[in-house]
Each structure stands twice: as structure tokens, then as C-alpha cells.
Amino acid sequence: MSLAVWTLLAACTASQAEDLNCLTDESRAEAVAYTRLQEEAYAALDRRRERYEQLTTPEEIAAYQAELKEFFTAQLGGFPERTPLNAQTVGVIDDEGYRIEKVIYESQPQHHVTANLYLPDGDGPFPGVVVSSGHSRTAKTADYNQRFGIMMARHGMAALCFDPIGQGERSQFLDADGQPLFSSTTREHFLVGVGSILVGRNTARYRVWDAIRSIDYLTSRPEIDPEKIGFTGCSGGGTLTSYVMALDDRVACAAPACYLTTFRKLIEKIGPQDAEQNIYGQLAFGMDHPDYVLMRAPRPTLISSTTGDYFDIEGAWDNYRQAKRIYSKLGRPEQVDLVEVEGRHGVHPQNLASIAQWMQRWLTGRDEPVEPVELKTRPPEELLCTESGQVLSLPNERSVVDLNAERQAELAAKRRDLWDGMSDEEMADRIRDMVGVPGNEEQEAPDWEDVGRVDRENYHIDKLILRTNSTTLPGLTFHPPDPNEAAYLYLHEDGKIGDSEVGGEIEKLIDQGYVVVSVDLRGQGEIASGEPDQLLGDWKTYFLAYLLGKPLIGLQTVDALTAAHFVAYYQTSTPRDVHLVGVGQAGVAALHAAALNPERFASVTIRDAPQDWGSVVSEPLPAGRLTGTVHGALEVYDLPDLVRLAGEKRVTLAE
Helix, strand or coil: CCHHHHHHHHHHHHHHHCCCCCCCHHHHHHHCHHHHHHHHHHHHHHHHHHHHHCCCCHHHHHHHHHHHHHHHHHHHCCCCCCCCCCCEEEEEEEECCEEEEEEEEEEECCEEEEEEEEEECCCCCEEEEEEECCCCCCHHHCHHHHHHHHHHHHCCCEEEEECCCCCCCCCCCECCCCCECCCCHHHHHHHHHHHHHHCCCCHHHHHHHHHHHHHHHHHHCCCEEEEEEEEEEECHHHHHHHHHHHHCCCEEEEEEECCCCCHHHHHHHCCCCCHHHCCCCHHHHCCCCHHHHHCCCCCCEEEEEECCCCCCHHHHHHHHHHHHHHHHHCCCHHHEEEEEECCCCCCCHHHHHHHHHHHHHHHHCCCCCCCCCCCCCCCHHHHCCCCCCCHHHCCCCCCHHHHHHHHHHHHHHHHHHHHHCCCHHHHHHHHHHHHCCCCHHHCCCCEEEEEEEEEECCEEEEEEEEECCCCEEEEEEEECCCCCCCEEEEEECCHHHCCCCCCCHHHHHHHCCCEEEEECCCCCHHHCCCCCECCCECHHHHHHHHHCCCCHHHHHHHHHHHHHHHHHHCCCCCCCCEEEEEECCHHHHHHHHHHHCHHHEEEEEEECCCCCHHHHHHCCCCCCCHHHCCCCHHHCCCHHHHHHHHCCCCEEEEC
């Protein structure tokens, strides 16, 4: 074996032997950012429950509903104007007792929706039920969605099952062969969320608008009675059903399946889910899962659940009880119900039968039992609406990325006017408020604890823990034998171990005589909620903070300033020069810290981070960008504006 190989093996063995963790299992459980955010979420939910208990009269309930709807719509980002649907039927399949029309319409100009319309035989007009797909790649053509359509048609109701964005024929990210880039549809929804969040929207905004336009299409058909519209769907379709039934008064009858629980149970058990299932600031505002039902009270609503669902069944029953009390106060207790079927997540035959019976009762006036039956479905390819199988292949089709980019272009002009009309100090205050960073005089000086040492050739690493009332930050201090007076704070998207390897970037600074301090920011390393997702980062922590109206970048900025204070005052009463390095997504937090407290840093180097958020919105695949976003940031500022506040001569941007 060669000397070079022996040297490499020795280095690898030494690296593996190093323990750079600072927390014990017990202390980590308390320090993890997600755990602390849970406590805040529970406190917010308690406040919401107190308000719920005060709703006693129809007038109070109506005011509560109106306030929630206004908030909900605003947090989604508002809706575009209605434009022509330009609907076309591209194929028809005849079956026993009904036919299936393959239809395409535009929810926005050149933004197409693909759907299957199940129409019973006869003249009508029929009640119409919109079916929203769960997170299945095949969407409207998935077996369970076909069964929804067939069951409704067999009981005298039309059903429109449409593809949501990111699913079926509406994938927003295609490979070179024109096929969906991801097998996981939730990944598409997360990635759509990146640009949406930056322009003050949400993945759900596009899904809800598609659903509203699907109701528009259904009611435009002469075979449909526009006064008798139902809405249902399972899982992600249950989410969308919950949203649309709360916001669109045309939904006379609703049956969300395998979604509704309570946020308390969700956060306890599986945590926040994908981008569309989290509305910015909703917990802080006081909007819980039961409110999706309460916003539509007393219109008929069935909560369809399964005993073994990961959307907790105890939470579903709590949701139902809250709804039942409000419906009773409005004199319609019979118009809300819950069905629980043994089994895991999904629409089991009895769930489907119960949903069909519920729709039949309130939309047709027939209150008769519907028996569970086995329904034969078709091969998915028979139900496709486009020749290629993807709407992005249509001429001049606009994806959600395109729609967000158009919004970003509009906001860019407004931002220029905003910055021209306000001073840098005023804009810094607006940004500070937006991301939740206290004023410099309010920031806490951390206590610190030395918890161990790792020796390396020519220098050593001290392991430490920084503590304030709001956070615990594990950190490393790299000490050369004869240090300079100035020191570096090194923030990396991989946390305190990023670039810490022998021969790495941190060691190059040590060789120049600098002490280097690196820390885990919230959502990183030892205080992340788990192993970071390579595409999305610590999205669980990100979205729990998002629900509380707290950008994770804001929390990380506070952490960066806390660590900078430690570096500046460690073993001295006179602050030393602090040089700041931010790498990858941590560069976004570093840039915020430098912009909001420029006096703290002698120099700022940002490497491998996005140069501006405007470009991120337009990226064909914004991988790794989620945790570095701030909701609605581009309505106020972009990253180059932070460089301006930090001092352009002080900041170096490197690839």
C-alpha cells in the first residue's frame, strides 16, 4: 500500500475518532429548536382555544368566521382575477350508467388544469361534486380517485376529478425526457413553495385557485345544478377540501377525508407536513384545524377519518366536538358529522360509501344507505387529457415558477420605489420587524460553558455551549497557538462542523493566526429536528416556525448575533474585531446579521449563497433554498439590499 493511501486512511480514522458534539442526549432533547417552537405553538393554541370558548351567539360566530376568512385569504397571497376558462373536451369514454369526459381548462391564462368529468346518464341537472386528489403521482387517474368519480355518478351526481399542480399531468418540474423529475409529489409542492413564499404566496394559493376555477367549470356546464355543489378528497385532497369549503360559499356539502385533526396532535405526532399544509402565521393568529369547519358552519360537513391514520384520530374527534358545539349554537347540529373506519390512512370502502351517502343526503335529498362495493377502475393512460401526458408540453404553458417570476418582476419595481422613499435606517427597522430580530440594545449576551477539548496538530478545538433565554447554541472554538487579536465567526449551512475538516477552510484561517468560532444555528447540527433533507434542509423546524409567523432566517440571525457577541467579548471587556463568514444557506443568515448590526463586523464574506432572491424565484429547480426564505420578503427587500445596509465595501460575495 502506498504512503499516500496510508496517510489518507490515517486522516480518515482520526476524523472519525473526533467527537465534535457538545450536547448530551438529555441536553439535546431540551435544546432542539423544534422542541422550543412546540412550546410556543401549544401556548398559541391555548390562546386560540380560550377565544373559541367565548363564542356564544350567532353574531359572535359570524364575526369570527369573517375575521378568519380575511386572514386566510391574505396569507395565501390573495387570488387573481377570474379569466376565461377556455374549456375543451378532448375525449369521451362511455361506461355503464355514466360517461367520462376528458377536459382541459385554464385556471389562469396559459395555466391549464386537466380533469375527468363523470356524468350520469340522463338530462340532469345533476348535483356536482369536485374531487381533489391526494398526494399520488397519478392524481385524477389513481384508483381511489376514480372510485370517487364512479361512486358519485352511480348515485346520480356528477363528479369532476382534477389534477393538482405537481401531480398527474401537471408536474411543474420535468426531466430532459419530459417526465416528472420527482416520484414524490410532496417534493414538488415544497419546491413550488420556495418561490411562492418569497413573493408572499403559498403553494396552497395555486391549489385553492385551481379548485375554485374547477367549481367555476362545473357550474358552467348545463348538466350541473350550480346550487348543489359538493367537495371531497383524501389526504392532500382532504387538505384542499378543508381550505376550499372554508373559503368558497358555493360548496353546499363537504367531506374532507384523512386530514382534519388538531394542530396540537399533528405537532405532537408527525409534525408539520408539506408546503401547502402550513399557512404563514396561522398559529400565532389563532387558526387551528377545527377552524376550517367552523368557517363554513352551519353548512353540511362530514369529517371522514380512519382509526390508524397518522393524522391523529383523537385530534379528529376533538375537531368534530368543537364543530358540533358551534353547529348546535347555530341550530344545525345534524349538519356536521364524523365517520371513523378501522384501517390506516386512505379511503376505505366504508369511508367512500359514507361520503357518497352524505353527498346524496344533502345534494339530492335522498337519505338512503349506500353500501360499500368494489368498483372496477380503468388503466390510468385511458384517462389522460394531453398527448404527452404533461401540460408543460403545451404551447406557451406557464408553470407556477413562471407565475411567481411574473409577480417578482412586479414587486421589483415597487421595491425600488419603497427604498427610494425611505432611509436606510427606516428600511433596516422594517426588515428587523419582518424577520423578528430585536434591536441591538435588546439582544441578549450569552452565557457560555466549556464542555470539552479536541487536540489537533498545531491547534486545538474547544467545545462550548452558548445559552440565552431563547436558545442554546452548540459551538466550536478553533485555537491557534499564538492567536491574533481579531477573530472569525464562521457560519456554515452544515452547522458548526462545516469546513472544519483537517485542511479545510477553517484551518486556513487558523494558519493565519485567527481564532475561529463556529456554531449550530437553529435548524442545524445538534439542534436540528433530525437529519437534514438534502433537498429541503430542516423543513420541519422551518415550517413550525413558519406557522408561528417566525422566519427561520430571523431566528438564525438572532443566533448569529448572539455568537458574534461571544466572539467580540470573549475574555475581554473591549470588543475585538469580528470577521464574519457565511457559507451556503447560512450565508443568508450571516447577511441579515451584518445588515442589522453592521457595526459588529469588521468584514463579511458570503460564499456559495444565493446572490439574490429574485433569481431564486425564477430558478427551474430551487434545490436547497427553502430554509433560507422569508415569507413576503420580496415585497420589501432582496439580498442586495442587505449588502447595501451592511456596507458594500465591507462585504465580499464569493462563488
